[in-house]
Amino acid sequence: MLIHVIKVLGIAILGYFVLMNLYVTTISIHSALALRRGQNLQRYGRVTEMLSSRMAPPVSIVIPAYNEAVGIVDSVRSMSIVGYPKFEIVIANDGSKDETLEKLIEAFDLSKVKVPYRPDIETQPVNAIYRGRGGVEITVVDKENGGRADALNAGINAARYPYVLCTDADVVLDAECLIRSMQRVVEDRERTVAVGGNIRPLNGSVVRHGHLIESHVPRGLIARFQVLEYLRTFIAARPGWSSINALPNVSGAFGVWKRSAVLAVGGFTSGHMGEDMDLTLRLHKFHLENEIPYRIVYEPSAVIWTEVPPTRKVLRRQRIRWHTGLVQAVRDFTPMIFDRRYGKLGMVTWPGYVMFEYLAPIIEFIGYIVVPLAVLVGAVNFGTFSLMVLVAFGLGILNSFIAIILDEPYGYSNSISDTSRLVVMALIENLGIHQMTVIWRIRALIGGKATKTWGNMERRGVAQLSES
Template structure:
């Protein structure tokens, strides 16, 4: 270090410690999530069998509408609708909203279910692009299709909320498949605590590698490709650890747009989904928190691990990069839109813990990590920083990352046990280690790209190419 001036060494040391402290803050958040998730799982009663759930809740389960926004989903939409129509639930309807698709999404539905146009009065409580037609099916009275002009996912969801008549609705992506008892499990909190429960989220799982027949996952397997395999670990960490932890203290800030159940009255009261938002699911949950707290009402937004929704994960770097950049834009957009809630005593734990988590992980996290990857090794190579600084950063990035991923896998095996084969668990453990060496770093680069797109006010969605789930063994 003798060749460098005192000021340069001091500046490098300060920058390094800022990066390390930021990493420690993220580490503290993840550790808290892990502890809370473990505690929540230990306090949960045994998971009831589907038959027992039906016996206990079948007569009192609220009517529910499944709202399925679909844009260019011709590969998966028919399979997904079949899976929804086969759900084990006493009173539900499926409303597919074709959001001006450019492919054969609408025609595939017309052909598969013999759709015909019909008239159905509906409440125009939320604004959306014009509806071109409503369709019903002589094959099943549960299915309705809304054909509308393109307005984006949030706009399509708002149209579905207007058309539906049930007091509770579920939003699900058009490329997703629900397990047969998912609705019965997801609506359980609405029955047990009807006054306070306003939203419930379930687990999203990666379907790549599993066998799917007639709209159901008949055999759970792992993807054969490395990229979706890493995403299996990511989803375990995001859902079973993070969301279960935040739900435990009623600070859950995100109910996934791929599978979430909401009370219609509260969603209409906050204006529905925000049109044009890159993170419409995060945006809605934040609005619900703010509305309920401002109204002085007691409420619950919960996450339940057992209701499982299967979805197709991107298998190419290009598609995954667009998805992750969009997610980052959505997080930044929501944070700055509702930034007045950050550390605001009025919003209690939501303002301090919920928004604090978004601030540390989504706003500061990507910048701090990428700077750390570049600056700390560079400072060490130039002799400006000591080996101890490099070792501290390396241990923080890699050792703790591996620990969190493996612990998330342990929680999954203790709770859901969706991977019955020992070989699958061994493969996932190896993936949990390997993802920290390259995949995590490139993910942060995609998030930085999302940062740049947000600063440029880039609202492009990007093509999410699908390969199709039917019979998949990828």
């Protein structure tokens, strides 16, 4: 009887992996179709013409900052020359204990202004507001510590323009990222409530004075593994979800939001570990429940670069935080699963996300124990076991290859050696690295309480980033 149970369980788990990879393959094919037209337009079109457009809506770039003294000035400088006709930069200093505020005041000649601040979204108390006197409009909101979401809300309160680009203080913006994402807004201003951008790992690339000079795939295995993960997410999955208006997450590192829509749902949820996914899902829910036409889109050619954790220790912390955010989101939005009111999000994307993202580490972990056990007790013969493992691994490699091919026309991995590194990573990621993340995600599932909403990435500052 026990042997029979183990056998059924073992086969079910391997079946789950096959199903999961088939689901991913289907989304990848869908993404490929969605990307085809965009790549043609990107190759031949002239999006930069919009730079001189008088009809482009102005944007507020909101940057939450906590202990960012090392790189905040270079970050703001690099952001201040992003290509766009009209924008302002709003930095929300979330009670930093280092010299973040002082560095900003000194670098941008800021002075304290006594202007009314509208708390459209409730936040921790604001101590003061500073404004710059230079050419670029810079506002700094100095507030009590309340976490990343709280700082973003304060920045959104202080923003003066109808669209807000929420990003991080440690990213490098591509010169055309704002214009490319705002193009999607202008396409349909009435309905577009959010536009997500393409996040790419910066590790291994050459950055000077806050600007990307050359992009490369990093040599370190931990960072390289994440490059592949980001490609699967941002190139092979999100365009597909976006094309059916069922994008479950606009990344916190780069998202353009319609300010009025964000205010309508109460802003980011303070204390949430996955505040970006939470806000995206609440926007979907709000518009679908109130039958308001809307769209949340993803633009793969709007690129920003961010340093991903280069060490196991930092990656572990990040993954526990991310998965805790997903756990919170699943807790809050479970009723949407298979509810027809929520359209394709409720019927396709969100159930898939819960099945193959949220539950994956548990099932995978059980699989690592049960399947070998099934072979050991003779419930499954070794030949069948090997073939099923090969199917699961083979489909995983297939999905990675599709993601690498889809990314090729964007031309970010220029050299053959960069592509070769990614190919090798696709072949070896299932031999230990991926399994590490499974353990960390289980830690988050069983209550590994990540109490800090700010990540603990060791900052080097965007001006100094480059692999040396």
